[in-house]
Amino acid sequence: MRLPTKSRAAWWAVGAVLAFGLTFVAYSFIGTLVLAVFVYYGTRPFYTRILRRVRSKSVAAALALLALTLPVLLLVAYAVAIGLQEFNRVRDTADLGLFEDALGPYLEFSDIVADPATVLSDPSARRTLETALDSALSSLGTAGNGLLHLFIVFAAAFYMLKDGPRLTRWVIRRFGDDEGVLVAFVARVDDDLHSVFTGNLLNAVFTAGIGALAFSLVNLIAPAGSGVPYPALLGLLAGAASLVPVVGMKLVYVPVAAYLFGVTVLNNAPLWFPVLFTALAFVVVDTIPDLLLRPYVSGRNLHVGLVMFAYIFGPLLFGWYGIFLGPLVLVFVYHFADLVLPELVGGVPIQPSGVDPGTDPPDSAGDGPADDPTGTAADAPASPDHPPDSDPSPSPDGGVARE
Structure with a gap:
């Protein structure tokens, strides 16, 4: 049944409103969503290998995310333990009068908590309590907002791992073409995003x-x-800080260099060592890997110079998430210009590299499951290594098949 012209216009208006709403939400959380895409591609190789053994997509996705985050958490925990150990050592051997002045309001707050009756009788104590509570609430709000965005990142990555092939098949069925151009475009973009983000x-x-x-x-x-x-x-x-855009590992070696210069001045030692350390950290550890190694491991199918400029201009244009958004935009623009633009501009027939719309697109670097975006293999029997990606269905014992 074909809709009347007025009804089609009304539905187009509804679609435009919905598209605007989705665009607004995506724009508001663009950094979080792009980071989720990075986590998804970073964990997909783990997910693929785990899925072949546990047979449950939910468990495999959770274990893959844990495999990525556990080493980082252990490294941070070890660093915090070392930091606390060093702080206790310095506290026992040095004068911390300066720090005590900075911590004065918090020490006063602890005295108030120990004797609540002073809050009712001392106006200055009430002001101190209000200031401390405002600071604590502000810190809690910032921490809560950060945890919320972190939850969105891992939840989005979890469902992309678990249900991404199903979403891909739906898009191909709804918007695919007989020539297989969309299948080829999706396959190429997926392959290069895997290369870039895993890199x-x-x-x-x-x-x-x-x-x-x-x-x-x-x-x-x-x-x-x-x-x-x-x-x-x-x-x-x-190395872990290199994932932080713009500042990156400067968060680590700049404070260390400042510490070395301070120790050198206090001990009247020669300055060559802190200068050597700073130069070594900046050139060997920071500049060379970021400009040479990162583009090489991140853009095997793209021009190294393009990838390098994507990593440079991305943070400059978009902010902290530009290190992920810049390469993502590059991949989409590159394959659109390579695959679709010649036909749109010059009428050259699109040649999607011989991809048959009835076959699977090539999987990303051989790491992901062999998904069938066109749905032609939906009725094929599941192989031992690739369980079917279908909706939960009743099992013989009356339950629901594991998802």
Whole structure:
């Protein structure tokens, strides 16, 4: 049944309103959603291998996300433990009068909690309590907002791992063409996004190794009392910090360099060691991996220069999430210009690299399950290594098949 003209116009208006609403939501959470896409591609190789053994997509997705986050959590926990140990050592051997002045309001607040009756009789105590509570509520609000966005990231990545193939098949069925252009476009974009975002993780791992090795080696020639504290740990933290856009590993080696300069001045030691450490950290650990290694491991199917500029201009244009959004935009623009634009501009017939619309698109670097975006293989029997991706269905015992 074909809708009348007026009804079609009304439905187009409804569709425009819905599209505007979705665009507004996506724009409001663009950084969170792009980070979720990065986590999805980073965990998909783990998910694929786990799925072949546990047979439950929900369990496999949860374990894959845990496999990615657990090493980071362990590294952060170890770093916090070392930091607390060093703080206690400094507190026992140095004068912390400056820190006590900075912590004065909080110490006063602890006195108020110990004696609540003073709040009713002392106006200054009430003001101190109100200030401390406002600061605590502001900190809790910031922490809660960060945890909410982190939850959205992992929830979105979880459902992309679990239900992404089903969504892909739905899009292909609704908007696919007989020539298989959409199938080819989706396959190419998926393959390069896998390469780019997995390359980000590989870059962090390589950078962590380079940093741990470089800091440990330079520590061998350090003057007495001026060495790098915990060089291997700082190198690992520098690798993890390389995932942070714009500032990256400067969060690690800049404070360490400031510490080394301070120790050198206090001990009247030569300045060559902190200068050497700063130059080594900036050139060998920071600049070379970020400009040479990251584009190489992230853009195997793209021009290395394009990927490099995507990583440079992305954060400059979009902010902290630009390191993920820049390469994503590059991948979409590149394959649109390569596959679709010649036909739109010059009338050249689209050649989707021989992809048959009735076949599966190539999987990303051989890491993902063989999904069938066109649905032609939906009725085929499931192989032992690839369980069917279908809706939950009643099982012989009256339950629901595991999802």
